Structures are given as C-alpha cells and as structure tokens.
Amino acid sequence: MKPGRSTAPQVGRGAKVRAAVHAATLAELLDKGYAALSVENVAQRAGVHKTTVYRGWKDRDSLLTKALAEHIAMDIPVPDTGAIETDLRALARSLVQTFTSPTGQAILAAMFTGAAHLPEIAAARRHVFGDRLARVESVVTRAIERGELVRDTDPAELFRTLAAPIYLRLLITADPVDEATADQAVRVTLAAARAGALRSAPDGEPATG
Template sequence: MTSESAENVEPGTVRPGGRTARVRESVLLAAGDALAEHGFDRLDLADVARRAEVGKTTVYRRWSTTTGLIADLLDDMAEQSSPRTRTGSLAEDLRANARLVLSTLTDPRQGALFRSVIAAATCDARTAQALHRFYAVRIKEWAGCVTEAVERGELPAGTDPDEVIRAVSAPLYYRLLASGDPLDEAAADRAAEAAVVAAKAGTFVR
C-alpha cells in the first residue's frame, strides 16, 4: 500500500494479521462488552483500551473515534456470524433463521449490544452505514434458502429473496425495540410461518 492510499483508508477498515490481529480481536471484544454494559453514550476509547489491556495510543491510532470502533466491530460480527441452515425446506430454513435472530436478540450480551448500536445508528451516519453493511451481509447469507425454494417450485418465480428474509426478522426487532412484547420461540416461529405464507402467496414477487 502506498503512503497516499494509506492516508485515504478509514480507521478500522484494514484487516491486519499477526500480533495486530490479536490486538484487534481483544479490542473488539472489549468494545462489545463496554457497549453491552454501558451503551453508546458512555463508550470511551480509553476504557476500551484498559479492558483490552492494550495501550491507549494503539486504540486511538487505529480507530480514532468511537464510531470508527463500532463500524469495525459490526464488520467483524458480520464476518463471524454463523452460516445459514440448509434443510431442503423453506419453512424449516426460515424457522432456523428466526430462531437464530431470536437467540441473538435475547442473549444478555448480544441483545444489549444490538440495542446500543441501533440507538447509535439513529444519530450517527457512519454507525448507520456499518449497521446497514452488517445486515446486508446477513441477508445475503440467508437469501439463498429463498432462491433454492424458488428453484424447487416452493415459491413463485420472481420472489425477492431479500424481502422474504427481512420479513422474518422484522417482527422480532419490533418486539425488541418498540412493543416490548415477549421474544420467545413462539414469536420466532410465527414470524417465519407468516413469511412463508406471504411468500407462497406471491407477496414478495418483484
């Protein structure tokens, strides 16, 4: 990488190796813990450095701002997310997707982390962009089960895979962030079933 191109790279966007990778892993873990415990408003790079047991200058030099750190955290979470389930049945695949979302949102650490990041995204453009990238990766990962269902003849030709996957998770996020209704397996299974019924009816045909 030339010096000119290095100057144009945003903090936290270069994927390091060796010791630098280990430092990044420690810092991102510490950042996730801090977000889950205190939320975005109280996220502090110095505190993250202390938790990760690395020098403050290392954290400030690499990530520069809390939003840069959150952006890198979300990118890492997208990369580390579990691959999609392949059952050969659209209903079972979408139920697996709904239950994966459920397990994430109800996890004490992950649920709190996502609430903090979503709150931050409403008032910070860079965090919003990182959050959009995270969900784009996850939707792309799971859209294949819809494409395969179309190929098997379970769904009408022209069904939009991304919209079907969004329809599964949207009710669960609504419960988490808005209504406060119970987040449980029954809710997850209903969300998946509703998405299957709507998709078979042609609701998501482009």
Template sequence: MNADGVGSARPGGRTARTRAAVAVALQEELLEVGYGGTTMDRIARRAGVAKTTVYRRWGSVGQLVVELFAEAAGTQIPVPDTGSFEGDLRALARSAVAVLTHPRSRAIFDVVVREAVHDPAARAALTGFFAGRVANAAPIVSRAVERGEIPADTDAAEVIRQLGAPYYARMYITGDPIGVADADRAAAVTAMAARGGLLSS
C-alpha cells in the first residue's frame, strides 16, 4: 500500500484498466459516503464499468476491499539504509505513518481491520500485509547485526511489532492522532529495546 491508496494501475489491457478504475472508485466512495454507504452499484457507476462485471469479479464491497488490499500488501517498498539501526527504523516508521495518515489509504486500512475480526479472507490479507513488512525489515535488522548495533538473535518480526504497536494503538484503541513525533518515538524505543536484547527470538 502506498500513500496514494490501494490499487495502482498495472499494464495489461482492459482488465488492468478496469481494476484500476474500480480501485479508484472504491477509494472515492469510502471517502465520500463511508463503508456503510458504499455499494457495488455506486462503485460500478463511478468507475464507468458494468455493474455485472463488478459483481461477477468481486461479489461484495468487502471482498473487493480485501482483494485490492492483499494485492497492494505484496508491493515492494524501498528499504531505508541510513547507516544506523535507529535511523532506518525512523525512516520506516515515518513512511508507515505517512501512509496511515493519507485519507485514501486510511479508509482502506480501516475497512480491512474491521473486516478481519470476522472474515478469514480479511484476516489473511492483514496477516500477509504484516508478513510483507517483516520481510521488508529483515535487511535492516541483518545490517544492524553486522554493524554490531544489536544482538545476532534479534527477531525482525518482534522489531516490526514493537515499531508499529504505538501508532496502531493510537489509531484503533485510544483514537488519538498520529504524526512524525510518534514515528520517531517508536523508532527510538524499538532501537533501545533491540540493543538491550529484549527483541530476541
């Protein structure tokens, strides 16, 4: 998922153009009327495609959101390389916060988190998203180990959990806003915990 939301256009003809148009229409509907007001008919009309195509391909708004989110979760994002463990974590956290505060991305993310409570497909998409972020962070951890900044048995998954927990808690538990200061604080705390051997496997 990038800061422009879910569903960037792919080359590949009419099918790719249809998917891109539907993705944009979905995001605009979520922003305009919210999840409760978004319907497949509205999405099809806004996207300029036949509603039978949308229903046949996705079935429901929830399925559409989950599938597009799952696709975006597999997108590779640049791995920061600032020369220090904490610097890399800070860059990663700032990037995550930028995405999560973008209205289009946030609208999609909110739906997937909500649906994951009872929908196995949404749960799998969300799990896949975080697995991708862990894999993305693995080079950050391995470089830090090589530089002697953190213990050799530091667990990349624990690093990502620790890094993301503060701003996800603010978003979905306390309802507080998130910003750059929260990203920087999360990076500093995570780096300190890793250096102290608290994030080992």
C-alpha cells in the first residue's frame, strides 16, 4: 500500500454511500478547512472511488452544500413538545449546541469567513437556512392551531428573530453562547410574536406590529 492511502473499507451504494460521503466531507472540512477540501480527499476518506462521488454530486461545492444541509437537518431536529415555548427552547438550544461544536464551528467558518465571498458558498447558505426555515414552519402551524400564536404569525420572521441573537454572538461579538443565550432568545421571540410584531405582511406591504 502506498503511503498516505486510505485504509477505509469500501462502502456500498445508495444511502450508505451518501452518508459516508457526507460524513467524510464534514470531516475534511473540520480537519483542513474549505480551501483544501477536495473531491479526491473526500472519496478517499469515505472509502469510495472519486467517480462514485462525481456521479452523485456534480462538484465540490454541490457536495459541501448537500452535506451541510443534511447535517443541520439531523443535528437540529424539528421539535414537537406540545407547546410553542418548549418547542422554541429545544430549537434554540439545538442551534447553540450545533454551532458551538467543532464541526459546527467549521461549518460557520466555511459559510461566513474565508470562502464567504464565493457564489457557491452564498448558495450553500441560502440552501441550508432555507431548509431550516421550511422545517420550522410546522412548529408555528401547530402553535397557531393550539391558539398560542396569532393566525398570521410569519414562521420565517419568527425563526429569524429566534436565531438572530445566537448568530450575532457566534459571528460578530464573540460573546459566550450557551443555553442562557438560547433561552433569552426564546423569551424575546415569544414576546414579539404575542405582541403581533411577527405577522405576515400583505403582498407589497412591509410587516408591522
């Protein structure tokens, strides 16, 4: 065996390949950063041939986008606790736990620092957070059905309000980020939503409280 060759076992097709390749992508991102990420290294780490990767993902940035979206979808599941406050608390704490982990820090670095100016990374951000907004819509829908929120509460505005103070600390101020941060974000978000400040605006009109 040549020096530097992977000893990872070959994996099968389908879902196992996708899982192995996505895990390898995140591992490469964590170890080497976005600039050094390559299809060849991902394939070697995943135990598949690079042509297998190219059949499922057209290029490196497509691979990264899908891996990020899948990781966040799994790492930040949509809660269903029976109450909007505990749903939002679970969601906010999951955000904190995910993005303060080593892998989460690598994801943030890829999406918001060195490679942030690249169109592919901007597309990855939109894909990842668009997916998160779509998934959290059910949390708001259930809360409206239970009478906990006004009927025209905008799920996207609610999630942005919840996530904003967490990302502010992670990306701008570098203040500590912990469960207390998450819980405060929930209190502010619920106060705004119950005051009617997060309602959907009619087409062509700005949202107002």
